[in-house]
Amino acid sequence: MADEILTRTGEKFDSDDEVQILDAIAKWLDRDVKDKVLALEHADEYPHEMVEQMKSLGLFGATISQAYGGLGLPSSSYAKIVTMVSEVWMSLTGIFNSHLIMAAAVERFGTEAQKQHFLPRFASGELRGGLALTEPNCGTDLQAVRTKAVRDGDDYVINGSKTWISNGIEGGCVALLVKTDTEIQPRHRGMSLFLAEKGPGFNVGRKLEKLGYKGIDSAELFFEDYRISADNLIGGEEGHGFHHTVGGLELGRINVAARGVGVANAALKAATAYAQIRETMGKPIGQHQAIQTKLGDMATRCQAARLLVEDAARAYDRGERCDMEAGMAKLFASEAAMENAAECMRIHGAYGYSKEQHVERYYRDAPLMCIGEGTNEMQRIIIARQIMERNPV
DSSP states (O other), rough: OGOOOOOOOOSSSOHHHHHHHHHHHHHHHHIGGGGGHHHHHHTOOOOOHHHHHHHHTTTTGSSSSSGGOOOOOOHHHHHHHHHHHHHHHHHHHHHHHHHHHHHHHHHSOOOOHHHHHHHHHHTSSOOOOEEEETTTTSSOOGGGOOOOEEEEETTEEEEEEEEEETTTTTEEEEEEESSSSSSSSSSGGEEEEEEEEEOOOOEEEEEOSSSOOSSSOOOEEEEEEEEEEEGBTTTHHHHHHHHHHHHHHHHHHHHHHHHHHHHHHHHHHHHHHHHHHEEETTGGGGGGHHHHHHHHOOOOOOOHHHHHHHHHHHHHTTOOOOOHHEEEHHHHHHHHHHEEEEEEHHHHHHHHHOOSSSSSHHHHHHHHHTTTSSSSHHHHHHHHHHHHHSSSO
């Protein structure tokens, strides 16, 4: 793999860099991933070997600046990587995406000391992790978190629990959202975000079983008198955790949208191929209008979803507020994945229902995108509010 380690020599990212990177990842997926997916998926086994290969490819530093050892990719290029990987095995994207949202919070809002200490370790994959936001009674409404941090000298003592945390078992660090002030109003002003490395009081519970999204670990985390240095408070000031988290979720929603495009593409490709080899009534089923209308809709969804992701990614790269654009991309692309996966299964008939092929996996993986990084119901509300805010009467 040494010849495919992704490096950049210039300060400005250009199309040649993107071509080189996408080509290296395509070769890796073809050589080391695609033929192993079904076995790992059915065993729900963490892909340790692939994670080491992703380190060599630089994926854990994809969006981290070169100054801190990363590739410094723009979101638009990163989204293409996510789409490409998701076409082969969506689970792999979760291993580096949650990690990169954590890294983005440090790079955008952290102190220089925090950046120097954490970002090079994140970029190399030496220290990997994700976001610890969700709690048993708190999902979309982040302001309802109950995990609490109390100042004690130069430290904080944290108690509480988190659930459905990606990389919670295999990772070594999380961006941990807590309440540092439970009385202040509005509630978001009492929230803070810490970089929490595993240690005494940081306990990992059970691995959570899922319908799809196999391979990547999703876990419960418990904090019992977990002591952490005040130096690990992102930005060094209490009360900004909600802002730091919401900023990171823009990149997260672009990622989830890109995953949706990948799964939708995979379903389209599988359906298109099968429609040309499966015959009924003396001809390939792709020559029947009923199948052609399905393929036409599937292809259109893929193209529209891809363009929405590109639009959101460009807005993010320009540094603009893009919760509406990211929400639109996430909403449409995730629903496109759902619809394409279902149509792909219908086209394949019984073969689509078999665990010997990938089609049923697309059908199981797709629903996650409609839920993760904010439900699609919430995306519709965000979009509507932004439309009115941007177009006042």
